[in-house]
Amino acid sequence: MYENLALVGATGAVGRIVLDQLVQRQLPYKTLKLLASSRSAGTQVKVGDETKTVELLEPSAFDGVDLVIASTPDEVSAEFCSWAVERGAVVVDESAFWRMDPKVPLIVPEVNPEAIKGHHGIIASPNCSTTQMVVAMAPIYRAAGIRRVVVSTYQATSGAGLAGNVELEKATQAALSKQGNHTAETFQHDIAFNLIPQIGSEKHEGYTSEEMKMVYETRKIFGDDSIQVCPTCVRVPVMIGHSESILIETEKPLSAAEARELFAAAPGIRVIDDLSQKSYPMPRDCDGCDDVLIGRIRKDLSSENGIAFWCVSDNLRKGAATNAIQIAELLMKS
Numbered sequence: 001m002y003e004n005l006a007l008v009g010a011t012g013a014v015g016r017i018v019l020d021q022l023v024q025r026q027l028p029y030k031t032l033k034l035l036a037s038s039r040s041a042g043t044q045v046k047v048g049d050e051t052k053t054v055e056l057l058e059p060s061a062f063d064g065v066d067l068v069i070a071s072t073p074d075e076v077s078a079e080f081c082s083w084a085v086e087r088g089a090v091v092v093d094e095s096a097f098w099r100m101d102p103k104v105p106l107i108v109p110e111v112n113p114e115a116i117k118g119h120h121g122i123i124a125s126p127n128c129s130t131t132q133m134v135v136a137m138a139p140i141y142r143a144a145g146i147r148r149v150v151v152s153t154y155q156a157t158s159g160a161g162l163a164g165n166v167e168l169e170k171a172t173q174a175a176l177s178k179q180g181n182h183t184a185e186t187f188q189h190d191i192a193f194n195l196i197p198q199i200g201s202e203k204h205e206g207y208t209s210e211e212m213k214m215v216y217e218t219r220k221i222f223g224d225d226s227i228q229v230c231p232t233c234v235r236v237p238v239m240i241g242h243s244e245s246i247l248i249e250t251e252k253p254l255s256a257a258e259a260r261e262l263f264a265a266a267p268g269i270r271v272i273d274d275l276s277q278k279s280y281p282m283p284r285d286c287d288g289c290d291d292v293l294i295g296r297i298r299k300d301l302s303s304e305n306g307i308a309f310w311c312v313s314d315n316l317r318k319g320a321a322t323n324a325i326q327i328a329e330l331l332m333k334s
Contacts (some may be wrong), residue, residue, distance in 0.1 A: 001066065002029070002066045002067040002090070002328070002331055002332050003028075003029055003030040003031070003066055004029065004030060004031045004033075004064055004065050004066045004067070005022075005027075005029045005031065005032045005033070005065070005066070005067050005068070005069070006032070006033040006034075006035055006061065006062065006065045006067070006068045006069075006084075006089070007019065007022075007032070007033070007034050007035065007068075007069050007070070008035045008036070008057060008068060008069070008070035008071070008072055008076075008080060009035075009036060009070055009071040009072045009076075009094075010034035010035060010036050010040075010045055010054050011034075011036050011040040011043055011045065011054060012071055012072075012161075012162075013158065013161060013162050013316060014071040014094060014316055014320045014321050015036075015071050015321075016045075017316055017317060017320070017321035017322075018069055018071065018321045018324060018325060019034075019045065019047050020321075021317075021321055021322060021325040022047070022325065023047065023048040025325060025329070027325065027328060027329065027332075028332065029067075031064075032047065032052065033055055033061065033065065034047075034052050034053070034054045034055065035054065035055050035056070035057040035061050036054045036055075036056075036057055037056075037057055037076075038056060040054055041054055041055060041056040041057075042054060057076075057080060058083075059083040059087075061083075062083055062084040062087045062089055063087055064087075065084065065087065065089045066088070066089055066090070067089060067090050067092070067328060067331065068084045068089050068090070068091040068092065069091075069092045069094075069324050069325070069328060070091060070092065070093045070094060070095070071094040071095075071320065071321070071324070072094070072095055073095065074095045074096050074097040075097075076095070077093050077095035077097045077098065078097050081093060081097075081098070081121075081122055084121075085120075085121035085122060089121070090119065090121055090122075090123065090331060091121065091122045091123070092123050092125065092324050092327045092328055092331075093122055093123070093124050093125065094125050094320055094324055095124075096127065096213065098122050098124045099124040099126060099127075099213075099217060099220075100216055100217075100220065101122075101124075103120050103122075104119070104120070104122050104123065104124050105118050105119050105123050105124065106124045106125075106126055106217060106220050106221055107123055107124070107125065107126075107221075107323075107327050107330070108125075108126060108131055108134050108135060108221055108323060109323070109326040109327060109329075109330055110135050110138060110266070110267045110268040111134050111135060111137075111138045111221055111222070112221050112222070112223070113330055115221075115223075116327070116330050116331065116334065117334070123327055123331075125320070125323045125324050125327060126213075126217045126221065126323075127210070127213045127214065127217055127319075128155075128159060128242060128313075128315040128316075128319025128320055129153050129155060129159075129210065129213075129214055129233065129242055129244065129315075129319070130213060130214050130217040130218060130221070131313070131318060131319050131323055132242060132244065132292045132311055132312075132313035132315075132318060132319060133149070133151060133214065133218065133244055133246060133311070134217075134218055134221050134222070135266075135268050135269060135292045135313075135318070136244075136246060136263070136269065136292055136294055136309070136311050137149065137218070137222075137246075137248065138266065139262040139263060139265070139266040139269070140248055140250060140254070140259060140262060140307065141222060143252075143254065143258075143262055144250040144251055144252040144253070144254050144305075145250055145251030145252060146222075146224075146227055146248055146249070146250055146251065147226075147227070147228065147249045147250065147251060147305070148227070148228040148229075148230070148248070148249040149218070149227065149228070149229045149230070149246065149247070149248055149249075150230045150246070150247040151214065151229065151230070151231050151232070151244055151245065151246045151247075152231075152232045152233075152234065152244065152245045153199075153210075153214075153231065153232070153233045153234060153242060153243070153244045154195075154234055154236045154238070154242065154243040154244070154245075155199060155210075155233060155234065155235055155236065155242045155243075155315070156236065156238045156239055156240050156241050156242055156283065156315055157186075157187075157191060157235065157236075157237065157238065157239055158239055158240055158315060158316055159199070159235075159242065159315050159319075160186050160187070160235075161186075163185070163186045164186050164187070165239050166186075167182070167184070167185060167186040167187060167191060168191050168192070168237055168239060170182055171184075171190050171191050171192035171237075172192045172193075172237070174192065175190075175192040175193055187235060191235065191237050192237060193237060194237065195234050195235070195236055195237075196234065196235040197232065197233075197234045198233075198235070199211075199233040199234070199235055200213075200233070207231070208233060210231075210233040211231040211232065211233050214229055214231040214233070215229045215231065238283045240283065240286075240287045240314060240315070240316065241282075241283030241284070241285075241286045241287055241312050241313065241314055241315065242283075242312065242313055242315045242319060243282075243283055243310065243311070243312045244310070244311050244312070245308075245310055246308070246309055246310070246311060247300055247306055247307070247308045248306065248307050248308075248309075249300075249303055249305050249306050250305045250306075250307065251305070252305070253304055253305050254305075254307055255299065256297050256298050256299050256307065259297055259307045259309070260273065260297050263294050263297065263309075268290075268291055268292055268318070269291060269292050269293075269294055270289075270291040270292070270293050270294070271293075271294050271295065271297075272285070272293055272294070272295045273294070273295040273296065273297050275296065279295070280295035280296050280310060281293030281294065281295045281310065281311065281312045282312060283312055285312065286312045286313055286314045287314055288314060288317070289313075289314055289317065289318075290314070290317050290318050290322045291313075291318070292311055292312075292313045292318060293311060293312050293313065294309055294310070294311045295309070295310050295311075296308070296309055296310040297309045
């Protein structure tokens with residue numbers, strides 16, 4: 001039984017959405033601890049009709065805790081997860097630290113719920129850009145197999161945390177007032193009225209860390225190292241909602257109509273696709289939504305087995321908080 005919960009990173013942007021989801025989805029629990037660093041300990045946070053005090057993140061805080069949901073930087077996760085597991089808790093972790101550990105399941109409930117059975121106390125939630133892509137890939141993969149994915153992402157500034165949105169606001173104000181370019185702090189360049197084709201550090205053969213996450217995490221989630229992924233990740237001046245242009249090359253041919261039917265029947269997906277009526281998903285449509293929205297579904301004119309489409313998702317919800325809550329729900333049902 002998972003009756004005594006703790007939320008680590010309770011005062012962060014994702015942590016606050018996790019709290020909202022706990023209330024909205026009526027996750028059953030007896031006790032709830034809110035934990036954070038010394039900087040935030042003592043903060044008062046509203047959880048439904050109740051006000052709770054954030055406690056200090058330390059080993060003894062996990063005494064009596066059954067289930068932990070965590071949204072913290074990698075280095076924090078690397079330290080505290082062992083504290084929780086040693087005291088008998090299961091940790092659902094949002095950070096990147098544990099994702100590629102072979103002993104740690106990487107879970108998207110609509111895609112690989114069965115993998116949760118293999119956990120040893122820690123369960124990882126994927127990168128936000130990977131999460132929405134694999135939700136979209138899953139019905140196609142099951143029906144026709146997938147050889148290759150070419151994806152270009154258009155990622156919101158909130159993917160870099162609250163500081164990302166603050167920088168977008170400041171940079172836009174500076175540009176509109178014609179005071180010159182804003183001095184970039186969170187991003188590599190001024191984000192106002194601009195696109196930055198780099199998210200993360202330089203990694204493998206000119207790809208960035210964000211792009212390589214999409215390669216490695218996708219293969220792990222599907223348990224299929226044969227899937228080839230070619231990603232390009234771009235930061236855009238949008239606050240909420242990652243967008244992705246995706247081209248899938250399948251093992252067996254699918255028509256656009258067949259792909260549309262597969263998407264429409266899949267859990268966690270909503271199809272918005274009528275080009276003649278200018279109807280397709282945009283970042284504004286996904287703000288506050290837990291589904292992955294898909295449109296512009298069409299055959300690849302250059303490949304017999306290609307399906308192209310566009311998808312958007314709220315990166316703070318399905319890309320982070322909602323996926324973690326769904327993992328917790330899986331645990332409680334198991």
